[in-house]
């Protein structure tokens with residue numbers, strides 16, 4: 025029980041933070057924008073803008089595709105959501121849940137299942153090689169294209 029109310033409190037804090045952020049941008053925390061935020065918070069794995077639209081519509085049927093596309097950059101801007109570019113024609117998003125540090129992605133080439141793994145050594149590696157060349161790393165990513173076990177099975 026106390027755990028649940030704690031969780032609810034965290035969600036309220038995050039909603040307040042988001043509302044404050046969009047107010048800073050001179051925007052209003054409309055019901056639709058807050059539904060998109062709520063849908064993003066509930067997501068536990070990677071999703072596309074269209075996935076998020078479906079989830080947000082389940083919360084508030086008046087959420088439009090345009091609202092989702094306009095709200096996503098706000099969610100990214102305030103740090104609630106991270107863009108995950110896996111080199112496909114659509115961008116994936118992942119809701120941040122406190123975990124920090126460098127993360128790498130394993131992407132199934134066939135079904136586009138994405139697995140995130142902590143890869144702190146990559147951060148160290150990037151800094152080390154950049155320092156060697158008198159450079160300061162700005163960003164880096166590690167993505168492994170793979171075939172997941174499900175797709176391996178369906179092939180054989």
Ligand SMILES: [Zn+2]
Pocket residue numbers: 132133134135136137171172173174175176
């Ligand atoms: Zn697969």
